[in-house]
Amino acid sequence: MGAGKTTVGQRLAARLGTGFRDTDADVEAAEGRSVQEIFVDDGEQRFRELERAAVAAALREHDGVLALGGGAPVDPATQELMAGHTVVLLRVDLAHAAERVGLGVSRPMLLGNVRGRMKQLIDERTPLYERLARHVVDTTGRDAEAVVDAVHALLEGGRRG
Structure with a gap:
C-alpha cells in the first residue's frame, strides 16, 4: 500500500513494450463496484475469493506486468x-x-487508526512478501522513474535495487 504498484507497473510495462494489468481493477470491473464496496457489502473473505480468481485469470491470460493488491x-x-x-x-x-x-483515504484494510493499521499490515506482511519475491526494490524517497529504472535493471540482470 503506497509503494507505487500501479504507477510503477504501468511505466515498467510501457518501457518493456508489454501490457499492464491490475487485479484490483479486474475485480472491480467484474463486480461493477469498488473494492471498498465489496469489503463493506460482502466482507473480506468474499473479496479474497474474488481476488484469488482474478489473480489466477491474470496469470493464465496475461504475460505482461501484473500488479496484485497488497493482501493477495x-x-x-x-x-x-x-x-x-x-x-x-x-x-x-x-x-x-x-x-x-x-491518512484520510477510504481503504478497507485501514478502517480505524489509519497509521497504526498501516504499520501493523507492513509488519505482518513484509516477511511473507520478502519470501515470495525474487527481487526487492526500496521505493522510499525515490520517484516512480527511479523505481522503474531499478526494477528494469533487476529484470535485465543488473544488480541495482
Missing part, C-alpha cells in the same frame, strides 16, 4: 499461483506509505 499474497492459494513467476516487491517505509496513501 497473504492467501496461501494465491501464493501457490505465484510460484514460478517473477515477483518484485516494492518496499516502502511507513512514513512514505502514509504520505502517498494519505
Whole structure:
C-alpha cells in the first residue's frame, strides 16, 4: 500500500513494450463496484475469493506486468499461483506509505487508526512478501522513474535495487 504498484507497473510495462494489468481493477470491473464496496457489502473473505480468481485469470491470460493488491499474497492459494513467476516487491517505509496513501483515504484494510493499521499490515506482511519475491526494490524517497529504472535493471540482470 503506497509503494507505487500501479504507477510503477504501468511505466515498467510501457518501457518493456508489454501490457499492464491490475487485479484490483479486474475485480472491480467484474463486480461493477469498488473494492471498498465489496469489503463493506460482502466482507473480506468474499473479496479474497474474488481476488484469488482474478489473480489466477491474470496469470493464465496475461504475460505482461501484473500488479496484485497488497493482501493477495497473504492467501496461501494465491501464493501457490505465484510460484514460478517473477515477483518484485516494492518496499516502502511507513512514513512514505502514509504520505502517498494519505491518512484520510477510504481503504478497507485501514478502517480505524489509519497509521497504526498501516504499520501493523507492513509488519505482518513484509516477511511473507520478502519470501515470495525474487527481487526487492526500496521505493522510499525515490520517484516512480527511479523505481522503474531499478526494477528494469533487476529484470535485465543488473544488480541495482
